[in-house]
Amino acid sequence: MDIIERFLSYTRINTTTSREKGAAGIMPSSDGQMELAKLLAKELEALGMEEVVLRDTAILTATLPSNIKGEQTIPTVSFFAHLDTSAEQTNDTNAQIVSYQGGDICLNPALEIILKESEFPELVNYVGDDIIVTDGTSLLGADDKAAIAAIMNALQVLKADPSIPHGTVKVAFVPDEEQGLRGAKAFDVESFGADFGYTLDCCGIGEFVHENWNAGDAIITFTGQSAHPMSAKGKLKNSLLMAHQFISMLPGGEAPQYTEGREGYYWVKELSGNSAKTVLKMDIRDFYKDGYRDRMAFLQNLSDSFAKLWGDSSISINLSDRYENVANSLEGDASFPIDIAKAAYARNNIEMKAIPMRGGYDGAVLSQKGLPCPNIFTGAHNFHSIYEYLPVNSLKAASNVVVDVIRITAEEAN
Template sequence: MNIVDRFLQYTHINTTTSREKGAAGIMPSSDGQMVLAQLIAKELEALDMKDIVLRETAILTATLPSNVPASAQIIPTVSFFAHLDTSAEQSNDTKAQVVPYNGGDICLNTEQGITLKEAEFPELANYVDDDIIVTDGSSLLGADDKAAIAAIMHALQTLKANPDILHGDVKVAFVPDEEQGLRGAKAFDVESFDADFGYTLDCCGIGEFVHENWNAGDAVITFTGQSAHPMSAKGKLKNSLLMAHQFISMLPAGEAPQYTEGREGYYWVKEMTGNSAKTVLKMDIRDFTKQGYQGRMAFLQTMSNNCAGLWGEGTVSIHLADRYENVANSLEGEASFPIDIAKEAYARNDIQMNAIPMRGGYDGAVLSQKGLPCPNIFTGAHNFHSIYEYLPVKSLQAASAVVVDVIKITAERHL
């Protein structure tokens, strides 16, 4: 099966994540994710993969055994990850179409007048004379992350068809519900998987590579006031809503998502619920450096303590929690070799690596924190979570070729 047909086959299965079921602790949160996992498991069997395990959570793992002589030096086990779900921004079935691109705009849907415009998405100009896979304007394409699944599976097919390519053990994993808090990766058993390092494929245009992202945490601040009837409220009423607003006003000006970019961290006031008696404020805290992240968390703790001192005992409480670490923390010094291997694999395919700091999280952040160093390779897709999502075919093919070369280079360095 060619890689385009493989990808299109995956898009026919609706794997939209369900935030409601996810919040209830159900995994996978949508039936389609299990359907897709079952299809992939059958394809893995056809490729003679070993140790294929599909769990009730839809976490699927398998191993391509080493084909080097037993007497050869031990080759580290490399692994590759993709997620099964698509974002909840759109829940309609995908109607993907392949269009030859000669430049200019692409009409996605004549009846509804939906057009992918070069003026709005100028990077389209990089893909003239390529075939581009697009939506019909009524759904996501699902290249996030079905392009990754197709690239990994096509790489395994390539190795199966070319037994002269020497490799060590190669492990693959497909996990559910990445799109709502990296739930599949958090449930993933890294120890039993027994790989030495890995790569997720969950990134954007050709050449992009992620080996650093946020240190991420959450804060839940509870403001407890004192209710009173307004006719006799003087000196008695403590309005928790006003406490929360005053707390927000004391956050550093300009350090919010809408004012920051690149490696600039922030405090994100994300949700506030309550009344005059009790108000709960939820925040996200993000910073690329360990020191910066720890400083932000300490600052919120100090603010909470000071406000409690100002407004009275029991008026303010805070709960701080770590969500995931920067992948870079796991790729320092001698542990940086997955980056070096990827650089060589990109170069072998005449791809200029564009290492970008990811202002978000991905499965590799959780996996790295669990002890499996896991940077992120491109899939070639653009405009994730949008009806304007598109996937240049040559970029998809290049992603799969990079996976093959990562496997080859890993073996070459130890033979």
């Protein structure tokens, strides 16, 4: 099957993640994710993959056995993609292929929805290429169905050409990445049996991720004392005002809207309550281990200071870690997945552009579980948007890189 046909067939299955079902602990959170997983399981079996296992969580795994005879030990490489698409748009996808000759692309004449070159200037890099776009009423689903198509196509290439040497290759497709990396968190790395891996998620052609946030959460509860206003003097302790005072003491300029690159932040994410009780939820992010620890310690110290000011029962704080920076798992001798990917990019005449990801992805969780897992591009742009698009040559390049990562892993073991 052609890689474009593969991708388009996957986009026809609506796999929008459900935040409501996810919050209730249901996985997969949408029926479409299981439908896609079942289709992929059939395709993997048709390709001759072994150990094809589909779990009731929609976590799907499969193995391509080594075709190299002998006693040399070849590391087992693995590849991951997620089944779900983001909940920003829930409509079915109506993908279309445009032969791009420059300028704007009219996605939907009836609704006058236009992908404008002035707003998305990187389009000029794809003049003369075919580009897959939406009709402007949904996401495209290249996040992450482009990754699924690239991985499946790579397996097809390896099966069709036994002259390409490869060790054992593992693949996994997981649900509900778009709401807290839930599939990766449920994934059993130990039984999977891979030595290292790669996710394919996000990014234009050539981009590569081997560092992201150290991420944590804070839930701060302020408990006040309500009183009727006619007798409130000396009695009323307004928890809403306590929360606002706490927020005002966060470092100025260290919020998402003021930061970029590797600059960390505190994100006031949610504030709810009344004068008697208020709950503040925050995200804490920092690329550096020491910086992350300092941020968490700062919040704890600030909470302790408020307890002295307002009383021990007036404030409580719950600090928790969400995921670590992938770079923590790729230091020193463990950096070889980066070197293999760099060689695979070069073999395809692609300049590697290493970027720090200001967010989380499945590889962060998998790396923390002991499976070093940087991220390869899919070639798509504008994820989580009706203006999401996928250049065809970029998708093909992603699949070619996967093949060469597998090939180079075998070559370097000899």
